[in-house]
Amino acid sequence: MPAQPASRVPDEAHQPPDEPLWCSRCNTDQHLVVDSIQSHYPPMPNMVDVTYECVACKYSYEQLASVHKVAVILNRPGLQQGVLQFGGQYLHCGNPMKTRSCELRRIQAPLALGVGKPEQIYEVYINTRILGCTCGFRMEIPD
Numbered sequence: 003m004p005a006q007p008a009s010r011v012p013d014e015a016h017q018p019p020d021e022p023l024w025c026s027r028c029n030t031d032q033h034l035v036v037d038s039i040q041s042h043y044p045p046m047p048n049m050v051d052v053t054y055e056c057v058a059c060k061y062s063y064e065q066l067a068s069v070h071k072v073a074v075i076l077n078r079p080g081l082q083q084g085v086l087q088f089g090g091q092y093l094h095c096g097n098p099m100k101t102r103s104c105e106l107r108r109i110q111a112p113l114a115l116g117v118g119k120p121e122q123i124y125e126v127y128i129n130t131r132i133l134g135c136t137c138g139f140r141m142e143i144p145d
């Protein structure tokens with residue numbers, strides 16, 4: 003008696019269509035870089051809102067996709083993925099970046115309040131956070 007073939011297909015009848023991440027212009031997924039992953043609202047099991055970009059034609063896409071489809075792109079060796087925004091976290095090298103320090107930055111901008119008026123220098127203070135990755139990569143984001 004031969005073993006049962008591995009044909010256990012999960013019940014996906016009620017799942018929304020799960021299209022793979024794809025550049026319809028280049029007709030390939032070879033140049034895709036994932037920009038951000040956010041949880042979908044209303045929440046759906048294993049489904050996320052993903053934005054990604056094709057670096058070949060510079061076209062951006064946004065779609066609802068399963069975590070599995072996103073992972074196909076993310077886990078592919080080769081292309082440098084850079085910083086990934088994931089549900090409010092920033093990931094680099096696949097790891098969440100950690101806050102290294104907080105800064106208070108002073109930004110100066112000349113501004114003329116009306117035609118013919120002299121420009122004045124205005125100052126704005128903003129709080130920023132410096133995020134760091136274990137590889138040494140750092141970036142600063144407004145807090």
Ligand SMILES: [Zn+2]
Pocket residue numbers: 025026027028029033056057058059060061
């Ligand atoms: Zn493309």
Ligand SMILES: [Zn+2]
Pocket residue numbers: 094095135136137138139
């Ligand atoms: Zn890194």
